[in-house]
Amino acid sequence: MTSARSNRNGSAPAEGAVGGASRTAPESAARTTAAPTPAAAAASTRTPERGIPEATVARLPIYLRALITLAERGIATCSSEELATAAGVNSAKLRKDLSYLGSYGTRGVGYDVEYLRYQIAREIGVTQDWPVVIVGIGNLGHALANYSGFTSRGFRIVALLDSDPARLGELVGEMRIRSTTELEAVVVEHDVAIGVIATPAPAAQEVCDRLVAAGVTSILNFAPTVLSVPAGVDVRKVDLSIELQILAYHEQRKAMNGPEGPALTRVVETA
Amino acid sequence: MTSARSNRNGSAPAEGAVGGASRTAPESAARTTAAPTPAAAAASTRTPERGIPEATVARLPIYLRALITLAERGIATCSSEELATAAGVNSAKLRKDLSYLGSYGTRGVGYDVEYLRYQIAREIGVTQDWPVVIVGIGNLGHALANYSGFTSRGFRIVALLDSDPARLGELVGEMRIRSTTELEAVVVEHDVAIGVIATPAPAAQEVCDRLVAAGVTSILNFAPTVLSVPAGVDVRKVDLSIELQILAYHEQRKAMNGPEGPALTRVVETA
DNA sequence: TCCAGTTTGTTCCCGCGTTCACAAACTCCT
DNA sequence: AGGAGTTTGTGAACGCGGGAACAAACTGGA
Numbered sequence: 001m002t003s004a005r006s007n008r009n010g011s012a013p014a015e016g017a018v019g020g021a022s023r024t025a026p027e028s029a030a031r032t033t034a035a036p037t038p039a040a041a042a043a044s045t046r047t048p049e050r051g052i053p054e055a056t057v058a059r060l061p062i063y064l065r066a067l068i069t070l071a072e073r074g075i076a077t078c079s080s081e082e083l084a085t086a087a088g089v090n091s092a093k094l095r096k097d098l099s100y101l102g103s104y105g106t107r108g109v110g111y112d113v114e115y116l117r118y119q120i121a122r123e124i125g126v127t128q129d130w131p132v133v134i135v136g137i138g139n140l141g142h143a144l145a146n147y148s149g150f151t152s153r154g155f156r157i158v159a160l161l162d163s164d165p166a167r168l169g170e171l172v173g174e175m176r177i178r179s180t181t182e183l184e185a186v187v188v189e190h191d192v193a194i195g196v197i198a199t200p201a202p203a204a205q206e207v208c209d210r211l212v213a214a215g216v217t218s219i220l221n222f223a224p225t226v227l228s229v230p231a232g233v234d235v236r237k238v239d240l241s242i243e244l245q246i247l248a249y250h251e252q253r254k255a256m257n258g259p260e261g262p263a264l265t266r267v268v269e270t271a
Numbered sequence: 272m273t274s275a276r277s278n279r280n281g282s283a284p285a286e287g288a289v290g291g292a293s294r295t296a297p298e299s300a301a302r303t304t305a306a307p308t309p310a311a312a313a314a315s316t317r318t319p320e321r322g323i324p325e326a327t328v329a330r331l332p333i334y335l336r337a338l339i340t341l342a343e344r345g346i347a348t349c350s351s352e353e354l355a356t357a358a359g360v361n362s363a364k365l366r367k368d369l370s371y372l373g374s375y376g377t378r379g380v381g382y383d384v385e386y387l388r389y390q391i392a393r394e395i396g397v398t399q400d401w402p403v404v405i406v407g408i409g410n411l412g413h414a415l416a417n418y419s420g421f422t423s424r425g426f427r428i429v430a431l432l433d434s435d436p437a438r439l440g441e442l443v444g445e446m447r448i449r450s451t452t453e454l455e456a457v458v459v460e461h462d463v464a465i466g467v468i469a470t471p472a473p474a475a476q477e478v479c480d481r482l483v484a485a486g487v488t489s490i491l492n493f494a495p496t497v498l499s500v501p502a503g504v505d506v507r508k509v510d511l512s513i514e515l516q517i518l519a520y521h522e523q524r525k526a527m528n529g530p531e532g533p534a535l536t537r538v539v540e541t542a
Numbered sequence: 543t544c545c546a547g548t549t550t551g552t553t554c555c556c557g558c559g560t561t562c563a564c565a566a567a568c569t570c571c572t
Numbered sequence: 573a574g575g576a577g578t579t580t581g582t583g584a585a586c587g588c589g590g591g592a593a594c595a596a597a598c599t600g601g602a
Contacts, residue, residue: 108598125523139414252396379568
């Protein structure tokens with residue numbers, strides 16, 4: 001385990017004061033005590049202090065995936081330009097992002113794929129597996145349970161929970177669906193920090209409250225509803241219909257610009 | 272053909288929307304990388320009319336959903352404060368967002384729920400249904416096909432396509448799985464502008480190319496890979512493992528601050 | 543050793559988005 | 573009618589992120 005997570009259980013579930021996550025909370029990173037994690041092995045002398053911009057954090061997994069792809073092709077070294085192309089971003093942005101982690105490249109040469117891959121994985125925290133529990137095993141829950149991307153990228157599903165008695169015991173992949181009554185026990189037993197909610201919207205808040213009360217501090221929410229959580233708990237949401245609606249907005253504008261609009265734009269047609 | 276889309280298929284496809292190439296990946300459109308629409312009409316000299324910030328567009332669907340919830344509860348009027356709480360955002364931000372659409376509120380009173388709901392739906396473009404095609408009917412594709420949020424929020428699934436012969440003809444919901452060989456025909460027949468890719472990563476780019484060539488100009492990508500598209504095509508991606516990795520990063524930091532760190536983060540556990 | 547070529551890491555600048563704070567506008571009560 | 577209370581809409585300040593440009597650092601050849 002070694003997971004430094006402590007038991008913050010027992011706290012009141014309660015709906016947090018503020019809605020939404022505190023992820024963006026600036027929290028002036030005081031941390032005056034000199035050199036936390038002092039003498040970090042041999043590497044760098046000056047730990048740039050842990051303060052990676054949120055936008056960069058969101059891109060690190062993309063870089064990681066690109067690096068894995070490159071490694072599978074047997075490529076040992078790559079330039080920022082190559083990696084940026086593989087990740088679909090600007091090379092300047094890539095270099096700046098990586099600079100927040102430290103100086104892991106070599107000027108005039110580029111980056112060592114395996115080395116950089118490990119460094120990013122370590123920074124994200126996926127060098128070991130995080131236990132994850134999925135609540136709500138409907139169509140989407142099934143898909144998530146079977147999604148190989150979870151288990152292969154630093155996560156391990158430890159339980160599938162559903163409140164429908166008809167589903168209990170059903171096998172999904174290699175895992176059996178268990179009752180939501182076991183939620184607290186599962187979270188405590190496996191020291192689960194990350195929970196995935198794939199229930200219908202009406203049930204999401206209650207499940208969320210129970211997860212948080214049991215000790216979960218990060219939640220990935222697929223239910224189309226706004227979750228209230230206490231400070232210190234991160235929530236990320238994935239809403240499929242919202243994504244489509246954003247696309248629809250732009251489609252509508254294209255259609256409006258088309259007929260009469262100032263369409264002095266370019267037509268770029270690929271093969 | 273219900274939508275405002277005109278004939279863009281045969282003759283001049285894609286007209287490269289001014290305001291943006293690809294939403295999530297600003298310059299990911301590797302190919303061609305033609306001059307990013309210099310000048311263009313982006314700078315509408317005046318009339319802030321059609322120029323809603325991207326961040327606001329991403330929130331409009333959230334407001335819409337909150338308004339629908341309020342309407343179902345029989346609430347006819349609400350203040351920006353109430354709506355903001357329901358949507359999980361700051362009230363000032365909400366008001367500024369809505370101000371881009373126009374002045375649909377009444378000072379001293381608030382917003383008429385039904386009226387505002389319609390105005391947002393109209394602005395997004397979901398007062399009528401958009402035809403959508405889903406490619407790749409694996410676990411995730413099944414979930415998407417059965418997701419009621421699509422059909423109830425301005426979208427209509429017109430075809431489910433898969434390349435696996437074993438799956439052809441299978442019923443999903445009320446729809447039959449068809450072969451990807453019919454992709455072009457389906458897109459043209461229903462004038463599909465929005466495509467959803469739920470295939471394995473290796474197949475995603477080819478499917479994407481075919482969709483675009485057939486006339487699709489907006490793509491929602493669930494495959495864990497970077498898509499290259501011509502200018503004028505919007506791509507939004509949903510990557511489940513990336514979302515989890517972002518949570519893992521923050522979890523790791525919490526665990527680091529917890530034990531020894533000065534941790535100003537204050538784990539605030541509300542009463 | 544020195545020089546040319548290459549690529550990283552960093553600095554500077556600019557534009558977008560968020561937030562505060564306040565004037566404008568509406569309702570209600572006296 | 574008028575004033576107090578309420579709420580919207582918006583101008584301005586501010587901080588963050590993106591992009592270009594450049595110095596620093598490394599390789600390889602003469």
